[in-house]
Amino acid sequence: MSQPALETVDLHAGYGDVRVLNGVSLTVGRGEIVALIGANGVGKTTLLRTVSGLVRAKGGTISLFGERIEALPPHDVTAAGFVQSPEGKQLFLNMLIEENLLVGAHNRRAYERRKQTLEEVYELFPILAERRTKLAGTLSGGQQQMLAVGRALMARPRALALDEPSLGLAPIMVDRLFEGIRKIRQLDIPIFIIEQNVFQVLNMADRGYVLEQGRVTLTGTGKELLENQHLKSTYLGL
């Protein structure tokens, strides 16, 4: 029972001959919020795509609550309980907001409880309930991000990953979104979050990892990392 929610060990992955991840080892514990920091193009999204099975791992292992998942296809990874809200939202723009959410509940475990989960998501993001019969494409950027997070929640994740949820949002929307993320933590869902808003995310996170040149180069609690000199100068510009 003590296995972490998510654990990668010596994970290697890339595209064709291009190697992006060169042995990434990290863990997300139960009930934790863990942040992943890294420069543009370092491979943060690739890491999530590899965990989700969209990119095949070339080496190393991925475990979800102790079960190995690195060989599973994406839909089975989602069914197993690792769900991500992908970079750039990737909504079904020509479908209704409620349909986007229902698609999120496609796996059998989630589908049986979709009505209840839908209520929970609407409670978390009331704006989605208000506009449930509108096309997803009619939402503002911040609302679309809430829909992307809501769709991921519809799958009833046992571990949730968010890839740059605040990208392109106005500051007020960022605050509202982070508020939503804190509430998700209270649902006892561990969260693995990639963010450019380094200061804000490390304030919220229990722990963080810094990814550089395909490897984890720095790790610690949110507070420790905020005080780290290298992190300060490289990612906070202080």
Next chain:
Amino acid sequence: MDPLILSFAVVNGLLIGGIYGGVALGLSLIFGVLRVVNFAHGSLLMLALYAAYWLQIWAGIDPYYSIIVTVPLLFGIGFMIQSVIIAPLIRRESALVVEPLSALLLTAGVYLVIDNLALMAFGPNVRSATTSFALPPVMLGQIPVNMPRLIGFGAAIVVAVGLAWWLKTTRMGRAIRAVASNRDAAALSGINVPLVYAVTFGIGASILGLFGSLLATFVPITPQVGLNFGIRSFIVVVLGGIGSLPGSIVGGLVIGVFEAIASQFVPATSAAILSLGLFVLILLVRPSGLMGKA
């Protein structure tokens, strides 16, 4: 021009056009979801026509009853074509969609293989099935309406409406639309994308199974009959708006009526060429097709 003859031509054009639209539905669905132009579309209709024909010859099954065999048979064939032949290509692609050209070449190969195998197996003879149902024409005022064609027309409307409704309201239908909209996001949402692709291809082909049975009594069955229908379907789908099911029917009606009227004034072959002209003209004005979204 005698108005009675003209209205007869229009009615016939509507019936044939509706059938074109129905035959094209699967092509539109498959392109809308997989972004693959299935060059073998007409060949699958040809197989269905032969299936209906041979079921009658060997087992004495009336073409109208053979639906219960041809529909699942073509579903299976479509499912297999996708999962055995096209899926490996899609798996190799790292981009969001398949390179249209490579998929087109692949399905063109499938078309060549199927049509030539059919020629080897069945020979070049023209065949036709007969039904034991008495299907006298019904009178629309003074115009006689051919019953087998009316049935085909009705089936096209029913299938188009039924399919659109199914896509809109069911879990599988929603999954298919999600895959069409964003394949990676659909996979991340827990949808088995390769399965959805195969099912979609199967559904598209199974519609041809239906029309194979319904057309077997009045379309001359030859190994080459598919190409003609395939090219028509392509025109109908592009004209109506690629991926739009109502567009497929509307496109079929436009082509059917246009050709029927034109062939009152010029020989039928010239009418077909004129309809290509109409096709180009409409696309110049509306590049996304009649019912397509811009």
